[in-house]
Amino acid sequence: MALLMVRDLSLGYDSRAIVTNLNFTVEEGDYLCIVGENGSGKTTLMKTLLHLTSPLSGRIVKGDSLSGGQIGYLPQQTQVQRDFPASVMEIVLSGCQGRLGRRPFYSREDKELARQNLKRMGIADLEKRSYRELSGGQQQRVLLARALCAAGRVLLLDEPVTGLDPGAARSMYELIADLNKEGITIIMISHDVEAVLDYATHILHIGEDNFFGTKEEYMERGAGKKPAKEGGDLA
């Protein structure tokens, strides 16, 4: 069974639809990239997948391995976070909050998991540093480590390279690609289509005409579409 199946989904605010008839499927190990213009509803789609907002209509079917809070989320950073007084460890550990249950404090295992994920991101030496003193790339790695603490199998990344310089962005993409090779399913929002085509296995384009397919299909369609600038709804 697929990890995630979306059927006839419509999204929007206050019953005004901004995306309609969205259909796509995510299998285990996929690297799905969601592209589209600003304001086309990418972030709304992601929030819907996380149950932060509810869809206008349609269904989201989750596979057995995805029940509960098994999705690790990397939100776009807010201004408040950029100068938030917190140590790296405190933030990564907060990724374990779903595992707390009724306990008030984090256990030794939680802390061990946090350290492992810091190591995985190559920032084990930053553990005691303050988050607001880190570079943009380091901050993103901290938030990625936090997402990994929340869920080891699926990651939802919202514009993970925004505000990073080209070098840091490249190494962020490499890091995500490595995680995908380890078997983690990646769902990523980006407006940087050129860069993601190097890594993604599937593309979901939302906007005037929705498209879902493998990267190869997307490139073929793009090549054939350019002169005519028309095309049916391939979804």
Next chain:
Amino acid sequence: MIAQLGLYLSYPFVRYALIVGVLIALCSSLLGVTLVLKRFSFIGDGLSHVAFGAMAIASVLRLSNQMALVLPLTVLSAVLLLRTGQNTKIKGDAAIAMISVGALAFGYLIMNVFSTSSNLSGDVCSTLFGSTSILTLRPLDVWVCGILSVVVIAVFVFFYNRIFAVTFDESFAVSAGTAADRYNLLIAVVIAVIIVLAMNLVGSLLISALVIFPAISAMRVYKSFRSVTICSAVLSVLCALLGILISILAGTPVGSTIVAVDVAGFFLCCLAGRIRGGA
């Protein structure tokens, strides 16, 4: 001076004032960090005005225990304010401004029209600036204050990790299965309790200072959430102690003296932060 202090400390009402002052300072500083970082500072300010209005009603009704009316009313307003801040399209701060200024006006109106007290402006002034009330505490007040403080501290310690999670990143917290709405509500209710407690100490106009100054000062010097929280608690208690002692010795109003010490503490922390950052 030491002898004079010793003499004052032999009076029970001075000891009560010190105990209550320390407890209130401790409680109010705990959530200050969250309040400042969540941009909730204005809710604290609005609630303190609501508490003033409720206090006016309570004193006109000649209730023996004013807390019994003020506390529920303030908690209710906290819940309402949080709702309006989240769901409506009208900016939350407009609603808060309306409620707080309205409560202030009605409070004074009620006091003015119905009060039988001969010293009206003195009553209003002490409710706003807490000039004398801390020195007239009865043992019952001390107990109520002590119990509420223990509850506030226990709630804070127990939910510390979740409060941090909701403060740092609400969307992530929700995605990880934390009921962020519930914790926002909890934070608002605890703030309301703290404000009602702190009204005894510094009066309703100066409460925000007690909540916000220690947090901002601590954020200048320390860099992790835990150390900022601990530092702001320690700082707040020290400033309150110092403020109360100065006010006893110099005969200045308690509330404004404490806040003045808090302000001085803030500038010291700024300086300390500079030196630490530069080294």
